[in-house]
Amino acid sequence: MKLSTFALILPYLLATPAAAQCGPVIDLGGTCDLAALEGKLSTSTCTLEELFPGQDAASIASTVAELCEYDAPVQFVEIQGTYQRDHNFMDGGGAVADGEYGFEMDTARLKRFIDNSMDDSLISWPEYEQKEDYNPANGYGDNGYMTNFNIDRDAEKGSCQMNTVMCCFIESAKDALVDNTDVCRHDLSSSPQSNHVNSGWSVFTDDDPAHCVGFTWEDGDIYKGNTLFYTSLYQTVVNGYMGNVPGAPMCACVEQMPVVTKADCVTSTGTGLQYTFSVDKDTGDVSASHSVAMTYGDCGGNDLKAQVKAVHADTAIATDIDEYLVGANNCDDTNAEYLNSEQLLVTSASNRFTNIDGAVEQGMTWRQIFGEGIWFLPPHLDPAEADEEMRTLMEACIPALGRHCLLLRKCPSCSSEPHRNIVYQRLTAFPAYQEGISTATTMDVPELFMNKWREPNNVMHVDYELYTSVSDALSKTNEWQKADYNTNSNNYGFPRNSGPTSHIGNNWNSYKWGGATAENHGFYVEVPGDATSV
Secondary structure: OOOOOOHHHHHHHOOOOOOOOOOOEEEEEOOOOHHHHHHHHOOOOOOHHHHOOOOOHHHHHHHHHHHHHHHOOEOHHHHHOOHHHHHHHHHOOHHHHHOOOOHHHHOHHHHHHHHHOHHHOOEOOOEOHHHOOHHHHOOOOOOOEOHHHOOOOOOOOOOOOOOEEEEEEOEEOOOOOOOOOOEEEEEHHHOHHHHOOOOOEEEOOOOOOOEEEEEEOOOOOOOHHHHHHHHOHHHHHHHOEEOOOOOOOOEEEHHHOOEEOOOEEEEEEEEEEEEEEEEOOOOOOEEEEEEEEEEEEEEOOEOHHHHHHHHOOOOHHHHHHHHOEOOOOOHHHHHHHHHHHHOOOOHHHOOOOOOOEOOEEOOEEEEEEEEEHHHOEOOOOOHHHHHHHHHHHHHOOHHHHOOOOOEEEEOOOOOOHHHHEEEEEEOOOOOEEOOOOOOOOEEOHHHHHHOOOOOOOOOEOOOEEEEOOHHHHHHOOOOOOEOOOOOOOOOOOOOOOOEOOOOOOOOOOOOOOOOOOOOOEEEEEEOOOOOOOO
């Protein structure tokens, strides 16, 4: 993958001198790819090898793909000029919000783009060279997407599973902000790259003005970059809208945004899209461009929630959107339900958040060894002592019961119901201790569960079994069937993407990373005495 901070330099990065009989202009029609180029060249005196001399077939295919993806459209980063400006703006800061030189001067570059290019430009979804190495190394996928606009559904931490983006503004540099929504709450752990907070939540009770607007798209929509620009930067330049809800990004995929009552909906469409390859008559360098007529507007009377339900009917997205757009006058009720079911304020409302250290749960007495969030408890600072303690506790049942003591992870914040109570039954002896990542002959037991869930000496159905209840563990029934592990040094802890019958993501814990839903959990070891043999 080749991403450029300034997409305008791509013609030079990809420059290849073509033969004189090629060009000067090759019209590809409405599709930009190798097949379209081959079709046009089949009726000309120019061949692919002459257009891209010195390149083999694989190299030519790669060059054409890069020209089509990164040179033909307007790269989102070209509009403001740098990744940092885009990142700061989407989070609610940057030069425009900070007012370094005054609103008119700070937005002058954006206004020129709106006046001169917006209506006849195909804008790509934002990708950045600065993210090209960071994203693969940190679970965001092999791409250059901004964290809060990560449309890679296969990425461990992909943020746009719902194909929906929203901006929420709280102030205006021009006329008064059009207040169209109420802000209910925000889960701070959903946007750690914006607020730099791993976990926590905010509930908003004041009726402060806010204006939310967003859009949704179907897979394959090539104009979503245009709609993102219209939803974000355009609203700031034309309406003066800016400022983020405290603790939340100003613009992001809806999963990273606050829960609100409603949002306006916008869309963009393009007509007459044509792609062109141009060959410089002096150097033979090949570049790509396009022409299109863009139209921007609302969603035909639908607000964002209605549009999402219409576009994604009969899919999970159509129901999931109810969690983020809750409807008029529903903040109080949904906030109360959230606080009682997810953050326990009153014990009688739910026992999911009761710490069971020293208590009886599922017929067993338990001792907590470590945990995060509401059950925060760090292990011993000395890794060797932490390992020795955990081994001793888990091996305490062997003399009387002939088995290791059960290990229970309680995780009330986990999004998957089976992951809220996972019972680990060790079947084989632990190998010798060595701090860090497990090897073929060693294991750091606390680190295995906290951050480095790996397969060596930890094979499902051989070294351990997982269950959803103590009764299943004692009866040896309903064992989990799908195991998943780290294959490198990533900090994904227990149980990675393991699941009862299929892989289930984002329910792993990590004491070094944030981002999954297990931010509130505790690990407990069965205390011998009331234990039952199997």
